[in-house]
Structure formats: structure tokens, C-alpha cells
């Protein structure tokens with residue numbers, strides 16, 4: 001029964017999304033500062049979030065808007081001197097200020113997936129490499145959960161047009177999909193309660209997998225026969241996470257995945273992407289790669305291959321895995337049938353792997369262990385972290401025990417006995 | 421002949437303003453980074469500026485938008501914990517990055533002069549004090565001209581309504597006034613050439629006054645009989661300034677003033693404001709103060725007196741002068757007859773004094789001298805710098821020579837022989 005469906009205006013839905021972002025997503029604490037970043041076109045959600053954060057008792061809330069038009073101006077009008085450095089000073093200072101959970105971070109994403117289409121590939125790659133290097137201190141703070149953080153989505157015109165081309169209701173349809181996936185639409189009576197239940201289900205799944213401590217996962221499907229060794233003392237994440245200080249937060253709104261840390265040198269076989277990867281404005285389709293000893297030794301794509309190959313060359317860790325994630329094919333986002341051209345959504349439609357940096361939180365004791373220690377146990381390090389989808393309704397996954405026995409984990413993309 | 425007047429659209433005028441801001445204002449150099457700050461409502465000018473900066477060969481341009489609505493949310497919804505600190509980490513990092521002219525700064529102002537009307541005065545004062553303390557490292561970098569910087573104006577709805585209440589064309593009228601004062605309107609054939617001439621005239625006036633090295637200035641007019649001692653080895657500024665690296669920039673667009681450094685302990689007498697002071701959302705009218713030995717010992721105002729007294733209590737330097745400026749009563753802004761409720765404009769309509777921090781650049785050798793050295797020569801130090809207007813068509817000013825002789829400097833608010 002969806003009696004409330006007609007009664008929720010767009011403003012009501014934005015209110016609900018802001019509520020979930022602040023309370024369930026970043027869960028900003030009494031007296032804790034908050035950094036909110038958004039594009040300049042996302043004012044209606046950004047302001048709601050700031051108001052709610054203050055109303056919850058936050059310390060100082062810093063709302064900082066970027067502008068995609070300014071980003072684009074760099075590529076259109078900037079000379080070489082605009083591409084030989086980034087702003088490491090800003091990211092370093094931000095990371096220092098975030099330490100010990102002093103500042104929580106909430107990012108609103110949803111810009112134009114094709115923003116840099118047609119721009120000079122060299123410049124795009126250079127800017128990406130510089131941004132990744134400069135941004136590393138902040139990424140480390142959040143991947144180590146030294147503070148609570150979250151990412152939520154806002155429907156931009158450009159994104160909507162990409163998802164629903166030639167549809168004059170594109171923007172409304174994308175908003176509907178975001179509200180639904182974020183569990184705030186009218187089918188949900190109480191978004192906060194819905195998130196509590198969802199987090200509990202993901203937590204139960206994590207606990208099962210944590211107890212198993214599989215040596216490897218074995219993926220089989222069309223174009224895929226891949227053994228993903230898991231890091232020693234890996235730990236499964238998914239849904240709500242806890243910071244070093246013990247503050248719970250949902251880093252991704254929406255989220256459907258459980259995920260852990262592959263072993264950087266124990267991945268072997270071939271794997272094919274099942275959805276396009278939208279990366280820095282380039283759409284990369286039909287990725288096919290072969291791993292040997294954890295490293296990608298062959299890679300191709302039907303479109304965007306150059307962008308893929310550049311990505312793999314960012315650093316040595318870019319050719320190795322930092323994450324493996326399990327998502328049932330029947331997840332709400334997969335069921336919507338929408339290709340969002342955005343990882344926050346698409347990764348929750350399918351099982352996926354990520355090239356690059358691993359999450360310390362997905363290693364036992366990862367919050368306090370050194371990078372060297374984690375590396376020795378198989379955790380990968382890189383300036384990038386790029387997810388791409390390898391799941392579908394045709395994928396089977398086994399868990400391989402320490403003793404080398406295969407246990408059926410997913411069949412036809414579903415947890416056994418849980419297909420909906 | 422204003423043949424071009426009909427042919428310049430609002431967009432054309434914004435283009436011209438952006439040209440002047442980038443080329444004449446901040447004069448960003450080849451390979452130099454630029455920090456552009458603006459309110460989120462100022463997108464049309466901010467983007468034009470970013471494009472032009474890149475086209476001129478700038479390094480990385482950082483466009484950072486604030487949001488007055490978020491500022492207001494802090495006062496409406498924030499508890500005490502939102503008012504016990506600012507972001508010193510951000511300002512310190514920015515100041516370090518600006519050192520040696522590595523990053524130029526361009527600020528677009530023009531927000532709601534009454535934004536904080538009706539908010540808790542304690543909170544407003546606390547936030548102001550914290551912001552001034554946190555922002556000090558950046559203010560020092562720009563007042564010492566360690567990098568090139570500029571401020572330009574953008575007409576917001578709220579500002580326009582304050583300037584032209586009950587006028588449905590308020591926004592258009594304010595824009596017209598901004599374009600005219602900034603020397604980019606259709607009456608100007610070539611804005612860059614107009615600024616070159618204007619800067620040359622201001623420079624000639626500065627040179628005359630620098631050569632005089634008056635011991636003091638004596639202001640007389642209704643409610644005013646004030647002797648403003650000048651600092652030892654003071655230097656006059658106005659129009660274009662030069663950074664330590666020798667880069668020319670116009671810190672204020674518009675600007676009509678020549679100004680220098682008063683002696684922090686040699687100001688005596690009474691002085692009355694001739695225009696209201698719009699300060700942090702409060703309008704302070706009919707300021708009347710008495711100085712003894714450089715320090716304000718009595719102060720009153722017909723409205724906003726509480727805000728004035730709080731301002732004077734920010735620190736010891738807030739009760740002393742950091743600037744004295746001469747502007748002919750016939751200046752274009754004064755001639756417009758508009759009260760802008762904004763210092764960038766109103767200070768260029770009249771002679772003024774500023775409470776608080778002095779400009780090292782207005783001291784000989786100020787670019788390299790220590791704060792202690794400058795202080796010993798009479799330069800004031802404070803976390804604030806607040807200008808208020810004491811000039812009018814009724815003010816007479818004498819320059820007092822080292823020998824104690826009075827030389828007529830301005831009569832009836834005009835440079836002798838220059839009244840237009």
C-alpha cells in the first residue's frame with residue numbers, strides 16, 4: 001500500500017534524502033565539524049543538509065561548492081602550466097584537520113558523466129593523476145575510517161540526460177530512481193527505520209563471511225573464470241561502518257554490497273565487465289582482462305580502451321585489486337534495470353571488483369596497522385580506486401576454504417535461498 | 421558621445437567586468453595560481469573570471485563558492501558548539517600557499533548587507549571575532565602585498581533591495597551603478613585604457629603627498645575637529661599597487677581613494693561619520709567618537725551603537741586607526757548620490773578612516789619590515805579593518821608640516837583647483 005505516494009512533493013523527498021544523509025549517512029556528532037562538498041548546481045540538497053547538521057548539534061559546518069563549468073574551463077582555456085600541479089596544500093590541511101574524527105565529511109555527487117568528453121586525453125590523464133596524488137591524504141583518512149563520512153547523490157540535468165536520453169522526463173525519472181535506491185521514496189514509511197533494517201541484514205551477511213575466512217573466491221560466468229585470493233585476516237564490510245572512535249556511518253547512500261580485501265598477489269584468470277564503466281567522463285565498455293599473480297597482464301575494451309590502459313598505468317597498484325564485492329542480482333538497483341553511469345549506483349547492481357587502493361577497514365586491525373603491515377598481508381595500495389562490474393544473473397561464485405574445498409556462495413547471481 | 425550604450429547587453433557588461441577584474445584588478449600572471457571566492461549566487465561573473473584567467477595563462481584556478489544561506493543556517497540552527505571555533509587550519513594553509521605570490525586572490529563581494537539582522541548579537545560578535553582571528557594569516561599576506569589580489573562587486577537581489585528599496589528595477593539600477601563605478605559601462609570606450617589613465621592620476625596625487633611627508637592631517641567640518649598624526653615614514657597608496665615581487669594589481673575595483681597610515685598614538689579630537697556604516701549586517705548611523713592619544717575614549721551612534729561598541733572591543737587595535745584616506749567629494753561614486761551600504765563603494769564616495777589593522781604597504785620598507793618595527797613607527801595592528809566615512813562637501817583638510825605649519829589640502833571636500 002503506497003497511500004503516501006501522492007503526498008510527497010519533490011521538496012518533501014529532498015527533505016527525506018537530507019535527513020538520511022545527515023543522520024544515517026554521515027551521522028555527524030554533537031560538536032563535530034562537518035565538511036559538505038557539492039557542485040554549485042546542487043544547492044537545494046546542500047542547504048538542507050547544512051540546516052539539519054546544525055539542528056543535530058554539529059560544530060562548524062563548511063559548505064564548499066565546486067563548479068563543473070570551472071573544471072571544464074581549465075581544459076578549454078588552460079595551458080600546460082594549468083596541468084603541472086594540483087592543490088596538495090589544501091588536501092593535506094584538510095586531512096590534518098579531519099584527524100581523530102574532528103571533521104566528518106559528506107559529499108554530494110551526481111555531475112555530468114560526460115563532462116570531459118572531447119577534451120585532450122593527455123590533459124585529462126594528467127589532471128586525474130595529479131588530483132589522485134593530491135587527494136591521497138584525505139582518501140587515506142576516510143578509507144581508514146579515521147572519521148565518519150558519506151556520499152549521497154543529486155540528479156543533475158546532464159546526468160539525467162545520459163541515463164535517459166531522448167526522454168523529456170529524464171530529470172524526474174532520475175530523481176525517482178535516486179529517491180527509491182536511497183530508500184526515501186513514498187514506498188518507504190520511515191526511511192530511518194528502513195535503513196536500520198537494511199543495515200542489520202547486511203551486517204548478518206558480513207558476519208557469516210567473516211566467520212568463513214575463505215582463502216579465495218572463484219567467479220565463473222560468460223568471459224569470466226577468475227580466482228580472487230583474499231588477504232590474510234580480511235574483514236567484510238557493507239552497510240554501516242564504524243570509525244576508529246566507534247561512530248557508526250553509512251559511507252554510501254545507496255548501498256547493497258558486502259565487500260572485502262583481495263590479496264594483491266593472488267588473483268589469477270580472466271574476467272569480463274558486465275556493465276560499462278563511466279570513468280572521468282569516458283565510457284569504457286566490455287573490459288576484458290587477464291590476471292597473473294594478482295597483476296593485470298592483458299587488458300582490452302571495446303570502447304574507451306585508451307582510457308582503461310592509462311588508468312592501469314597510474315601506478316603499480318592500479319593493476320591490482322583493492323576490493324571484491326558481492327551484490328545479489330535481485331538488488332533493488334539491479335531490478336530497476338537502469339544503467340546509472342555512476343559507480344555509487346551501478347556498483348550496487350552487481351558484483352564488482354576495484355582496481356587500486358584497498359580499504360584498511362576491510363582488514364582485521366586495519367584501523368591501527370601500518371600500511372606496510374597491511375601490504376604484507378596482501379592489501380593493495382594505489383592512488384586510484386576504480387570499481388567495475390563483473391556480476392550478472394549468469395554468474396556463479398564459490399568460496400574456496402583454506403583446505404581447498406569449494407563451497408557454493410552465489411548461484412545465478414543470487415545468495416542461495418534468497419532469490420527474490 | 422555614448423553611441424555604444426545601447427549595444428552593450430548585460431552579458432557584454434559582465435564580460436567587461438570580468439576582463440577588468442582579471443587583467444587590471446588581480447592581474448594574474450602566467451603560470452600563477454588564482455583563488456576566486458564568491459557567493460553561490462554569483463556564478464555568471466565567477467565563471468567568466470575563471471575562463472579569462474585560464475585564457476591569460478594562469479596556473480591552476482580554484483573557484484570556491486560560499487553560501488550565505490549556509491552562513492545564516494549557522495545562526496538559525498547552530499548551538500553554542502557551532503560558535504566556539506572557526507577554520508584556522510584552512511586559512512593558515514591558504515596563507516602558506518599564497519606566500520611569494522604563488523597564488524593570487526580575487527574576491528567577488530556583494531551579498532546581503534542585512535543578512536544577520538535579527539540574529540543573536542552575542543553569536544554574531546563571537547563569529548566575527550573568530551573569523552577575524554582565523555582569517556588573519558591571509559589578511560596579512562594581502563595587506564603586505566605578498567601576492568596580487570583584488571575585490572570586485574556583484575549585484576545580489578538582497579543588496580539591490582537595500583540600496584533601492586521599493587524600486588522594482590532595483591537590481592538593474594545596482595548593476596548600472598556597479599558597471600559605471602567599475603569603469604566598464606557603455607560611456608567608457610576602452611575599460612583597460614580608462615583604468616590606465618585613472619591609475620596614472622591617482623599615482624601622481626600619491627607622489628605629491630609622499631614628497632610632502634606631512635606630520636599630520638587636520639580635518640574640520642560639522643561635528644569634526646580631528647588631528648590625525650601620520651606614521652613615521654608613511655607611504656601613500658591608491659589605485660594600482662605593486663606586490664613584493666613587483667606585480668601591479670588594483671586591489672579594489674572600483675577605487676577613487678589615496679590613503680596612508682595614521683600614527684596609532686597620535687590621533688586627537690572628535691570626528692563624526694558622514695554616511696552610515698554597514699557592518700556585518702548591522703547599519704551603524706551617526707557615529708561620533710573622541711580620540712585621545714590615538715585611542716577612542718568616547719563613542720556613540722544613533723543606531724547600531726551596541727554593534728559599534730562591540731567592534732571597538734575586539735582588541736586594543738580596534739580602538740585605533742589603521743588608515744586615513746582622501747577622496748574628492750566630486751568622485752563619480754559620490755556624484756551618483758547612491759548610498760551603497762557597502763564599503764568597497766561608499767569608501768570611494770568620501771574621505772574616510774579605518775579602525776584596526778594598517779597596511780604595511782603604506783609604510784616605507786613595509787614589505788620587508790617586521791610587525792614590531794612598523795609598530796614602533798606608529799603602524800596599528802588589529803584583527804579588524806573597518807572603514808567609515810568622515811568626508812563630505814563641507815569638510816576642510818589641512819596638511820600639517822613637520823614644522824607645524826598648516827597647508828590647505830582639501831577645501832569643501834575637493835582638491836584645490838580640481839573641483840569638477
Ligand SMILES: [Zn+2]
Nearest residue numbers: 257259325347
Ligand atoms: Zn564496492
Ligand SMILES: [Zn+2]
Nearest residue numbers: 323354385387
Ligand atoms: Zn569500491
Ligand SMILES: [Zn+2]
Nearest residue numbers: 677679745767
Ligand atoms: Zn580606504
Ligand SMILES: [Zn+2]
Nearest residue numbers: 743774805807
Ligand atoms: Zn580601508
